[in-house]
Amino acid sequence: MQALVCAMLLLTCICITMSTQAPQSAATSLLDKAHDALTAKEPGWKITNKESSGNRTTYRWEMAGLGKAEIHVFTTDSPNEAAAALQKRMNMVQVGPTAELKNLGDEAYIWKGPNHDTGIIRFRKGNFVIEVNATKSAIAEKFSAYAAEAMP
Numbered sequence: 001m002q003a004l005v006c007a008m009l010l011l012t013c014i015c016i017t018m019s020t021q022a023p024q025s026a027a028t029s030l031l032d033k034a035h036d037a038l039t040a041k042e043p044g045w046k047i048t049n050k051e052s053s054g055n056r057t058t059y060r061w062e063m064a065g066l067g068k069a070e071i072h073v074f075t076t077d078s079p080n081e082a083a084a085a086l087q088k089r090m091n092m093v094q095v096g097p098t099a100e101l102k103n104l105g106d107e108a109y110i111w112k113g114p115n116h117d118t119g120i121i122r123f124r125k126g127n128f129v130i131e132v133n134a135t136k137s138a139i140a141e142k143f144s145a146y147a148a149e150a151m152p
Contacts, residue, residue, distance in 0.1 A: 026075060026152075027052070027056075027057035027073035027074075027075050027128070028052070028057055030073055030128070030147065030150050030151055030152075031050075031057060031059045031071060031073060031147075031150075033149075033150035034059075034071065034143070034146040034147045034149070034150040035047060035059065035061075037146045037149060037150065038061070038143070038146050042063075042142075044063045044064075044066075045061045045062070045063045045069075046061060046062055046063070047059055047060065047061055048060045048061065048062050048068075055074055055075045055076065056072055056073070056074050056075075057072070057073045057075075058070055058071065058072045058073075059071055061143075066139070067134060067135035067136050067139050068134065068135050069132065069133065069134035069135070069139050069140065069143045070132070070133050070134075071130060071131070071132050071143055071147050072130070072131040072132075072133075073128055073129075073130055073147075074089075074128065074129040074130075074131070075127060075128060076127050076128070076129065077127065078127060079106070079124075079126055079127060081127070082124045082125075082126065082127050082128060082129050083106075083107075083124060085124075085129045086107065086122060086123075086124045086129045089122055089129065089131060090109065090122060095111070097109035097110055097111050097122075098110050098111050098112045099112075101121065101123065101144075104121075104123050104144060104145070104148050105123040105124050105125035105130070105148055105151070106123075106124050106125055106126070107123065107124050108121065108122070108123030108124070108144070109121070109122050109123070110137070110140070110141070112137040113137070116136065116137040116138065117135070117136060117137075118133075118134070118135060118136065118137065118140075119132075119133075119134050119136060119137030119138070119139065119140030119141065120132070120133050120134075120140060121140045121141065121144040123144065123148070125148065125151050126151070126152070128151060130144070130147050130148075130151075132144045132147065
């Protein structure tokens with residue numbers, strides 16, 4: 001009986017570990033594809049940081065003299081959870097989006113700083129919520145396109 005309980009606990013731990021690693025690997029794969037497309041079309045962008053925490057995976061890039069950008073990928077269990085997560089992230093900003101974007105996932109929004117010197121784009125596609133922050137809104141739009149193209 002004790003051996004059966006131990007086996008069940010071990011199996012449960014393995015299942016929990018596998019279920020928490022799967023979303024990160026999907027997000028990492030997505031970000032790796034976006035990075036490959038970016039460096040093929042625009043050499044010079046260098047990854048400065050990669051990190052994962054919970055359901056979020058983040059890559060940061062920099063190009064000397066041009067700017068910085070980061071993509072955060074939040075993985076959820078369903079499109080409905082992704083829609084709720086996007087709404088929650090939108091409510092974190094005191095000012096509403098500058099515009100709604102078409103042809104970028106299931107729903108997408110952009111916040112542009114004064115003179116378009118900064119940009120934030122948040123969009124949802126399937127089970128994923130993607131947030132792109134950049135030092136220029138044009139960079140945010142470009143990185144969002146690479147992320148959207150890399151999505152399943």
